[in-house]
Amino acid sequence: MKAIIPAAGLGTRFLPATKATPKELLPVQSIPVIQHVVEEALAVDGVDGVVIINSHDKPGIVNHFTRDETLEQTLHERGKSKLADAVQHAGELPVSFVYQDKALGLGDAILQAAPETGDEPFLVLLGDYFVPGLDMCRRMKALSDEHDGASVIAVAAVSADQVSRYGIIAGECVSEGDPEKPGAVWRLTDLVEKPAPEDAPSHLFIVGRYLLSPRVMQLLATQGPGAGGEIQLTDAMVRLLAEEEMYALVVDVDEGRDTGTPAAWAGVNARAALEDPATREAFIGALGPAVKYLR
Numbered sequence: 001m002k003a004i005i006p007a008a009g010l011g012t013r014f015l016p017a018t019k020a021t022p023k024e025l026l027p028v029q030s031i032p033v034i035q036h037v038v039e040e041a042l043a044v045d046g047v048d049g050v051v052i053i054n055s056h057d058k059p060g061i062v063n064h065f066t067r068d069e070t071l072e073q074t075l076h077e078r079g080k081s082k083l084a085d086a087v088q089h090a091g092e093l094p095v096s097f098v099y100q101d102k103a104l105g106l107g108d109a110i111l112q113a114a115p116e117t118g119d120e121p122f123l124v125l126l127g128d129y130f131v132p133g134l135d136m137c138r139r140m141k142a143l144s145d146e147h148d149g150a151s152v153i154a155v156a157a158v159s160a161d162q163v164s165r166y167g168i169i170a171g172e173c174v175s176e177g178d179p180e181k182p183g184a185v186w187r188l189t190d191l192v193e194k195p196a197p198e199d200a201p202s203h204l205f206i207v208g209r210y211l212l213s214p215r216v217m218q219l220l221a222t223q224g225p226g227a228g229g230e231i232q233l234t235d236a237m238v239r240l241l242a243e244e245e246m247y248a249l250v251v252d253v254d255e256g257r258d259t260g261t262p263a264a265w266a267g268v269n270a271r272a273a274l275e276d277p278a279t280r281e282a283f284i285g286a287l288g289p290a291v292k293y294l295r
Contacts, residue, residue: 105230
């Protein structure tokens with residue numbers, strides 16, 4: 001089974017930094033965000049490779065996941081073997097690339113990976129969000145296995161006044177307990193893009209983790225343009241609901257780290273530095289007078 005990570009976007013929120021450096025290569029604790037996402041995908045049982053949907057304008061992503069034996073040797077010679085091993089590890093991860101030449105939407109980006117996924121289910125992990133504990137997609141896979149390989153998406157609760165910002169699920173909770181608490185399971189009947197608060201069928205939004213049936217690739221191949229004139233993954237998933245069961249696993253969105261905006265990325269780095277005993281004290285010292293803002 002393959003995991004797909006879309007990475008062909010322009011990263012406009014981070015300009016001018018992303019004019020030369022893809023936003024996916026911005027680091028969290030010295031490791032690029034996209035490598036964190038790759039590691040998360042590979043932690044799922046049955047995933048044997050990651051397909052990154054790249055742009056020809058982002059060769060740096062390819063370079064990151066390619067062995068650089070000269071650099072590794074130089075680091076070893078300078079007594080920096082731990083760094084050499086980290087560089088080698090990134091270059092040996094089972095990552096391949098396909099390309100989206102025009103920005104035609106998330107659905108179109110995913111469709112470019114069809115030759116790599118074949119007739120198998122596949123994961124989609126959006127690259128602005130990663131899960132340090134590596135467990136979210138593993139729980140989704142377990143739920144899919146319980147339901148004969150059905151598609152599963154991760155969802156999380158949002159306040160009523162925020163539902164119009166997201167894709168919201170409709171369906172019925174098929175587990176016991178609070179239907180909007182982490183661990184709850186829903187059988188889906190619809191996906192509604194950015195509903196008005198009074199029209200929202202639930203308060204559960206799609207987090208950006210999908211485990212999808214191979215039928216989705218077939219539907220994307222015939223999917224017409226949707227919102228914004230783009231090929232939307234959600235539209236193909238709605239069509240899938242007419243043919244196959246689909247489930248949603250409620251998760252705690254704070255289980256992951258959102259790096260989608262400069263402020264969020266900075267916050268994730270601060271949180272990581274504080275949580276790591278190797279960097280905590282140095283980070284607090286580097287804050288200087290701003291340390292008073294820590295709560």
